[in-house]
Amino acid sequence: MNVKVxxxxxxxxxxxxxxxxxxxxxxxxxxxxxxxxxxxPLEQNLELKFSMPSREYPMGTDxxxxxxxxxxxxxxxxxxxxxxxxxxxxxxxxxxxxxxxGYKGGVVDMVIMRICDVLYAFPALVLVxxxxxxxxxxxxxxxxxxxxxxxxxxxxxSRNLAASESVRSYVAAAxxxxxxxxxxxxxxxxxxxxxxxxxxxxxxxxxTIMSISGYSFLxxxxxxxxxxxxxxxxxxxxxxxxxxxxxFWPGIMILLVVVAVNIIGDNMRDALDxxxx
Amino acid sequence: xxxxxxxxxxQVILKRxxxxxxxxxxxxxxxxxxxxxxxIGESGSGKSLTCMGMLGLLDRKLWDVSGEVVFxxxxxxxxxxxxxxxxxxxKMTLIMQNPMSAFNPVITIGKHFYESVNKPGSEKKTKEExxxxxxxxxxxxxxxxxxxxxxxxAFQLSGGMLQRIMIALALAVQPDILIADEPTTALDLxxxxxxxxxxxxxxxxxxxxxxxxxxxxxxxxxxxxxVSVMYAGNMVEQGSAEIILKDPQHPYTRGLFxxxxxxxxxxxxxxxxxPPALEERLEGCRFYPRCKERCEDxxxxxxxxxxxxxxxxxxxxxxx
Amino acid sequence: xxxxxxxxxxxxxxVRKFGHSYRLLAVNDVSFSxxxxxxxxxxxxxxxxxxxxxxxxxGLERPTxxxxxxxxxxxxxxxxxxxxxxxxxxxxxxxxDSYDAVNPRFTASQIIEEPLKNLTQMSAIQRKExxxxxxxxxxxPVGEKDKYALEFSGGQLQRVCxxxxxxxxxxxxxxxxxxxxxxxxxxxxxxxxxxxxxEELDLSYLLISHDLEAIYYLxxxxxxxxxxxxxxxxxxxxxxxxxxxxxxxxxxxxxxAYQKKNKDDAQAEMIWMDLGVQKEGYQGCPYYxxxxxxxxxxxxxxxxxxEIRPGHHVACHQIK
Numbered sequence: 001m002n003v004k005v006x007x008x009x010x011x012x013x014x015x016x017x018x019x020x021x022x023x024x025x026x027x028x029x030x031x032x033x034x035x036x037x038x039x040x041p042l043e044q045n046l047e048l049k050f051s052m053p054s055r056e057y058p059m060g061t062d063x064x065x066x067x068x069x070x071x072x073x074x075x076x077x078x079x080x081x082x083x084x085x086x087x088x089x090x091x092x093x094x095x096x097x098x099x100x101x102g103y104k105g106g107v108v109d110m111v112i113m114r115i116c117d118v119l120y121a122f123p124a125l126v127l128v129x130x131x132x133x134x135x136x137x138x139x140x141x142x143x144x145x146x147x148x149x150x151x152x153x154x155x156x157x158s159r160n161l162a163a164s165e166s167v168r169s170y171v172a173a174a175x176x177x178x179x180x181x182x183x184x185x186x187x188x189x190x191x192x193x194x195x196x197x198x199x200x201x202x203x204x205x206x207x208t209i210m211s212i213s214g215y216s217f218l219x220x221x222x223x224x225x226x227x228x229x230x231x232x233x234x235x236x237x238x239x240x241x242x243x244x245x246x247x248f249w250p251g252i253m254i255l256l257v258v259v260a261v262n263i264i265g266d267n268m269r270d271a272l273d274x275x276x277x
Numbered sequence: 278x279x280x281x282x283x284x285x286x287x288q289v290i291l292k293r294x295x296x297x298x299x300x301x302x303x304x305x306x307x308x309x310x311x312x313x314x315x316x317i318g319e320s321g322s323g324k325s326l327t328c329m330g331m332l333g334l335l336d337r338k339l340w341d342v343s344g345e346v347v348f349x350x351x352x353x354x355x356x357x358x359x360x361x362x363x364x365x366x367x368k369m370t371l372i373m374q375n376p377m378s379a380f381n382p383v384i385t386i387g388k389h390f391y392e393s394v395n396k397p398g399s400e401k402k403t404k405e406e407x408x409x410x411x412x413x414x415x416x417x418x419x420x421x422x423x424x425x426x427x428x429x430x431a432f433q434l435s436g437g438m439l440q441r442i443m444i445a446l447a448l449a450v451q452p453d454i455l456i457a458d459e460p461t462t463a464l465d466l467x468x469x470x471x472x473x474x475x476x477x478x479x480x481x482x483x484x485x486x487x488x489x490x491x492x493x494x495x496x497x498x499x500x501x502x503x504v505s506v507m508y509a510g511n512m513v514e515q516g517s518a519e520i521i522l523k524d525p526q527h528p529y530t531r532g533l534f535x536x537x538x539x540x541x542x543x544x545x546x547x548x549x550x551x552p553p554a555l556e557e558r559l560e561g562c563r564f565y566p567r568c569k570e571r572c573e574d575x576x577x578x579x580x581x582x583x584x585x586x587x588x589x590x591x592x593x594x595x596x597x
Numbered sequence: 598x599x600x601x602x603x604x605x606x607x608x609x610x611x612v613r614k615f616g617h618s619y620r621l622l623a624v625n626d627v628s629f630s631x632x633x634x635x636x637x638x639x640x641x642x643x644x645x646x647x648x649x650x651x652x653x654x655x656g657l658e659r660p661t662x663x664x665x666x667x668x669x670x671x672x673x674x675x676x677x678x679x680x681x682x683x684x685x686x687x688x689x690x691x692x693x694d695s696y697d698a699v700n701p702r703f704t705a706s707q708i709i710e711e712p713l714k715n716l717t718q719m720s721a722i723q724r725k726e727x728x729x730x731x732x733x734x735x736x737x738p739v740g741e742k743d744k745y746a747l748e749f750s751g752g753q754l755q756r757v758c759x760x761x762x763x764x765x766x767x768x769x770x771x772x773x774x775x776x777x778x779x780x781x782x783x784x785x786x787x788x789x790x791x792x793x794x795x796e797e798l799d800l801s802y803l804l805i806s807h808d809l810e811a812i813y814y815l816x817x818x819x820x821x822x823x824x825x826x827x828x829x830x831x832x833x834x835x836x837x838x839x840x841x842x843x844x845x846x847x848x849x850x851x852x853x854a855y856q857k858k859n860k861d862d863a864q865a866e867m868i869w870m871d872l873g874v875q876k877e878g879y880q881g882c883p884y885y886x887x888x889x890x891x892x893x894x895x896x897x898x899x900x901x902x903x904e905i906r907p908g909h910h911v912a913c914h915q916i917k
Binding site (some may be wrong): 003168169170172173174175176177178179180183187188191192 | 652655657682685686689690692693694697698699700701702711712715716758761764765
C-alpha cells in the first residue's frame with residue numbers, strides 16, 4: 001500500500017478536504033485557546049449569569065457567569081487532547097502486539113489472540129465504571145480503564161494484515177537479504193499497514209471523543225470546574241428548559257468533530273478499497 | 278455464408294475521467310461455422326476485452342464499445358444488455374480463466390447446471406432431464422462419478438476438475454459458439470493438454486464453433502483453424518493457422534514465435550522492450566519501438582488490415 | 598565435491614481441512630546435488646513440492662529430516678535456532694511474482710541496496726556504485742533507479758529482483774518459476790539474461806519451473822518431481838529425450854512444442870482422483886493413480902531410485 005497514492009486518492013474528494021479543514025480549525029482553536037479566549041474559563045461573574053450572547057460573551061455565560069465561548073475553547077484542549085492521547089496509546093499497544101502476533105505466528109499469536117477474545121467479552125461501559133469505581137474517579141483513571149479494551153481492535157486488524165503481509169515473498173526476500181526481524185517489521189511490514197491503521201485510528205478517534213465526553217458527563221472523567229464538553233453538557237442539563245445554549249454549544253462541538261472525523265475515516269476506507277482493486 | 282460470427286470494426290475505449298484511451302482499436306474478424314479461431318496476444322493486447330466487448334459484458338460506466346457484431350447473418354445490438362443476455366447464455370457461452378471464481382460457492386454443481394439450462398426464455402427442463410444431460414457431459418469430460426460431483430460444492434473440487442465442469446456447464450445449453458478466454462492458463466501442463474483434447478473432441482461431436490483466446494502458442498497451435506495475432510489493441514496478423522504458424526510475416530508474430538526456446542539450446546532471438554501500457558501507445562504502428570525492421574514510414578502508418586492476399590492479412594507498412 | 602548437496606530431505610506440514618487434520622509430506626526423501634557452475638532444472642506440477650524444496654535450500658524453511666549442505670557445511674545447523682540465515686550471501690533467490698517479491702514502497706535502488714546494507718560492509722558510496730553496476734548488468738537504465746517498484750513493468754521488475762539476488766555476490770541462485778508471470782516476449786529476454794549472467798559470474802542455478810522448454814534451454818541436469826518425490830533424474834541434458842518415467846513422458850507429450858518436434862502424443866490419462874499421495878503413511882508410488890503402466894505392486898510399494906545407466910536415475914517399478 002503506497003502512502004502517497006493513498007493520500008492522493010483521499011484528498012481527491014472535496015468532502016474530505018472540507019471536513020479535514022473543520023477538524024484542523026477546531027484543533028488550532030484549542031491550541032491557541034489562551035490567545036483566542038476573551039476570558040479565563042474559570043472566572044466566575046455571578047452578576048452576569050445566564051446572559052445572552054453579546055460582543056463581550058460571544059456564546060453567552062453559564063449558571064456561574066463564566067464565558068461559554070472561552071470554556072468551549074479550553075474544553076477543546078481537554079476533550080481532544082485526552083481523546084488523542086487515549087487513541088494513540090491504544091493504537092500503539094494494539095499495533096505492536098498485533099504485528100508481533102501476526103509476524104511470529106504460532107504460540108505467541110495464539111496467546112495474544114486468546115487474550116483479545118477474552119477481553120472482547122467484557123462490556124466496555126461496565127468495565128470502565130467498575131475500574132473507575134475501584135481506583136477512583138478522574139480522567140487518568142478513565143483513560144487507563146478505556147485502554148484495557150480499546151487496543152483490541154487495532155490488535156486484531158493489524159494482526160491479520162501483518163500475517164498476510166508476512167507470507168508475501170518480499171518478506172522472504174528481505175530475510176534472504178539478511179534483514180533481522182526488527183528490520184523486517186519496521187521497514188517492511190509496518191509501513192505497508194499504516195494506511196489501514198490510519199483509517200481505523202480516525203474512526204476510533206471519533207468514538208473516543210464520544211466516550212471521554214460521555215464518561216465526563218457521567219461525572220467519572222474530567223472533574224468540575226475544569227472545562228470539558230461532556231462535563232459542560234452535564235452541568236447545563238439542569239437549565240435545559242430555560243437556557244438551552246449551555247448544552248447547545250458543547251453539544252454542537254462534539255457533533256461537529258465526531259461527524260467530521262467519521263466522514264474522514266469513511267473516505268479513508270474508500271480510498272483503501274479502491275486501491276486494492 | 279459459412280461465417281457464424283462476424284465482428285466488424287470493434288472498438289473498446291476506456292473512459293478514465295475525461296481521458297479516453299483506446300484499448301481495442303477497430304478490429305474485425307470472423308468465425309467459421311464449426312471451426313476454431315484462436316486469438317493470440319500478450320498482456321494488454323486487448324484480447325480479453327475483445328471477447329467481453331463483443332458480448333456486451335463490459336461495464337458501460339468504464340468502457341465505450343462500438344462496432345458491429347453479426348451472428349448468423351443478423352446484426353446484434355451489443356449495447357442492449359437484455360438482448361445480449363438472451364444470446365449469451367444460450368447461443369454463445371463463455372469459459373473464463375479462473376474456474377474458482379466462476380462458481381457460486383454456496384450452491385451445488387448440480388444446481389449450477391439446472392440454472393444454466395433453465396435460463397429465462399428457454400424451454401423448461403425438469404431436474405431429472407438436467408441431471409441426465411449433466412451426467413452425460415461430465416462423463417465425456419472424463420470425470421469419475423459425476424453423480425457425486427453434481428452434489429458437491431465448488432470449493433471441494435480441484436482446479437482441473439472445475440475447469441472441466443465449467444466447460445460441461447457451457448456445453449449444457451448446446452451453444453453454437455463457445456468462447457474460451459484463457460481456458461487453460463491456471464492449470465497444470467498435463468491438465469491443460471487434456472482440456473484441449475476434450476475441447477477438440479467435443480467440437481467434432483457437436484459441431485460448434487470455438488473462439489479461443491490465449492497467450493500460449495501451444496494451445497493455439499493445437500486447436501485453431503484460423504489465427505489472429507493481437508498487439509496493443511491492434512490486429513497485426515490474421516489468417517489460416519497453417520499459414521500463420523508456418524510462415525508468419527508480421528515482425529511481431531515472427532518475434533513472438535522465436536521467443537520460445539522450443540527445445541533447443543540455441544540463443545533466443547528476442548524482442549527488446551515490453552508491450553506498451555495503455556497510456557503509452559503511439560500514433561502510427563504501435564510495434565514500432567520494438568520492431569527490428571522499422572522504417573520511417575511506420576510512424577505515419579495507421580494499423581489496419583493490409584492484405585497480402587485474401588486469406589492472410591497483415592497490418593504492416595511493408596505489405597501495403 | 599558438489600557445491601550444494603541435498604541429502605534425504607523431508608518436510609512435513611500439518612494440514613487442517615474441514616475439521617480433520619493430517620500430516621502432509623510436501624517433500625519426501627529427496628536427494629540430489631548441484632555442481633559448481635551448473636544449472637539443475639527442477640520440473641513438476643503445482644503442489645509437487647518443488648517450491649518448498651527451493652525454500653529449504655535457501656534456508657527459509659528447515660527440513661523435518663535430512664540436511665542440505667553448501668560446500669560441505671550443513672545450512673541448518675542443529676544447535677542454531679535463530680532465524681538468521683547462514684549462507685544468505687552465497688545462496689540467493691529469485692521469486693515467481695516480482696510484484697509480490699518487492700516492498701511496494703521501495704524504489705529500485707532501495708530494493709537492490711537492502712542486501713548490500715545487511716550482508717556486506719560497504720560504505721554508502723560503494724553501495725551506490727554497486728547498485729548502478731548491478732542495474733547495468735541486468736539491463737535497466739541507471740536513470741530509472743529511483744522509480745518505485747510498482748512503476749516498473751513485470752519484466753523490468755524481475756530484472757531488478759535478479760539484480761537484488763546478485764548484489765551480495767552469491768555463488769548460487771534458486772530461481773523459483775522466474776518466468777511464469779511474464780509475457781512470452783519478455784520471458785525470452787529474461788532467459789537470455791539468466792544465461793548470460795550465469796556464464797559471466799560462473800553461477801550455479803536451481804531452476805524451478807513447470808516449463809519444460811525453459812528448463813531445456815537453461816539446464817545442464819534435470820530433476821523431475823511428483824507428489825513430493827523425485828521420479829526421474831538425469832545428470833546430463835543430453836539424456837533429455839531418453840527420459841522414460843511414465844510421468845516424465847506424459848509431461849513431455851503434453852507440451853505442444855515437444856510434440857511438434859518429436860511426434861509424440863500423450864497417453865490417455867485415465868483416472869482422476871485425489872489419492873492423498875502426500876499424506877503421511879501412504880506407502881505406494883505417488884503417480885500410481887494416474888499412471889498407465891500401474892500394476893498392483895505400485896500401490897503398496899514405493900519405488901526406489903535406481904540407476905539405469907550412469908547419470909540417469911528413475912524411480913519406477915516398471916522400468917528395469
